[in-house]
C-alpha cells in the first residue's frame with residue numbers, strides 16, 4: 560500500500576507541470592499486540608510527524624488494530640532493488656549447513 | 672466503495688520482459704511497486720485504483736446527507752462510523768495508486784477537472800431514511816461482490832488495500848440490512864418507504880458491475896493480467912442470486928417482473944438495467960452529478976488554507992529545530 564521508493568518524493572516534483580504544496584508521504588508501522596514487532600501497514604500524507612501519528616490512528620487503527628504506532632517519512636527509507644534479488648540473497652542459498660536438518664543425530668542421543 | 676472495471680491498453684513492450692512479467696502473474700506472484708511492469712498495466716491500474724478511490728470519497732456524500740437526521744443516536748453513531756470507514760477506504764486506495772507514480776493531489780485534481788470518474792451509483796439521491804438501508808444493503812453489497820475477488824489481484828499494494836477494505840465492508844452491508852429489517856417489519860408506511868428505496872436502488876446497483884463485457888478485448892487483457900478477476904456479468908449474476916432471497920425475507924418485491932429462478936441454469940433470470948441511462952449518468956447527466964462535483968470542489972478549495980497552514984507550520988518548526996542544533 561505504500562511506495563517505499565525514496566526516488567519519488569511528493570516534494571521533488573520537477574517532472575510535474577504545476578508546483579504542488581503537497582504534504583509529504585509517511586510510511587506507517589503498527590504493533591498489533593504487546594510482544595509483537597511493528598509491521599508495515601500502509602502510508603499516508605501528513606505535514607509533520609505528530610500529524611502523521613494522529614492520522615495513522617484514524618486511518619489504520621479504527622478497530623483496535625494497534626498498541627503502538629511508528630511513522631517515518633517515506634523518503635528516509637532505503638530499499639533493496641528487485642534486480643538485486645539474485646546476487647543479494649545468493650550467499651545464503653548455498654549454506655545448507657545453517658539449517659538444523661543438515662545434521663543427522665541418532666535417535667539414541669535423545670531429543671535435540 | 673467499488674471498483675468500476677476499466678479497459679486497458681495494449682502497448683508495445685520488450686517481448687522478453689513482457690513474457691517474464693506474464694509468467695510471474697501466471698505463477699500467482701504479486702507484482703510490487705519497484706518491479707518492471709508493462710506501461711499498459713501501470714496505466715490501467717492507476718485508472719482503476721484511482722477511480723475506485725474517488726468512488727469511496729464521493730460515496731460519503733449520499734450517506735453524509737443523513738447523518739444529522741438519523742432517527743436515533745445509535746443509528747447516527749453507526750452511520751458516522753460507516754462514512755468514516757469510506758474515507759479510510761479512499762485513503763488506502765490513493766496510497767496504492769501512489770505507488771504507481773502518481774500523487775494523491777494529482778489524482779484529486781484529475782477528479783475535480785473531470786479527467787477521472789467515480790462510480791455512477793453516487794449520482795443518485797438519497798431521499799428518505801430507508802435509502803440508508805438500501806445503500807448499505809445493495810450498494811455496499813455490490814461493492815463487496817466486486818471487491819472480494821480483487822483481494823487476489825496481481826498488484827501487491829492493490830491487493831493489500833482490498834484485503835483491509837473487505838474486512839471493514841461486511842459491517843456496512845449488515846447495518847444497511849438491519850435498517851431494512853426495521854423498516855420492512857415496521858408500520859405500513861415504513862414498509863412502503865423500504866419498498867420505494869429498493870425500487871429506486873435496484874437497477875443502479877446492477878449497473879455497478881458495468882456493462883456486459885462479452886465483446887470487450889480490453890477486459891480479456893485485464894483478466895489475463897489479473898487486474899480483473901471475474902467478468903461483469905458473472906459478478907452481476909452472483910449479486911442477483913444472493914440478493915433476491917434477502918429481499919424475499921424482508922417481504923419486499925424486486926422491481927423486475929421478469930425475475931425468475933431458472934432451475935436449469937441454477938441461477939435467477941433477470942432484466943438488464945437500462946444501459947442508455949447508465950451511459951447518460953456517466954456522461955454527467957444523472958440527478959446528482961453536479962451536486963457531487965460541486966461538493967468535492969468546495970471541500971478542496973475551502974480546505975486549501977488548512978493544508979497550506981499546516982505545511983507552513985511544519986516547515987517553520989523544522990527550521991527552528993535545525994537552528995537549535
Ligand SMILES: [Fe+2]
Nearest residue numbers: 672727757760
Ligand atoms: Fe468502501
Ligand SMILES: [Fe+2]
Nearest residue numbers: 672811840843
Ligand atoms: Fe462500504
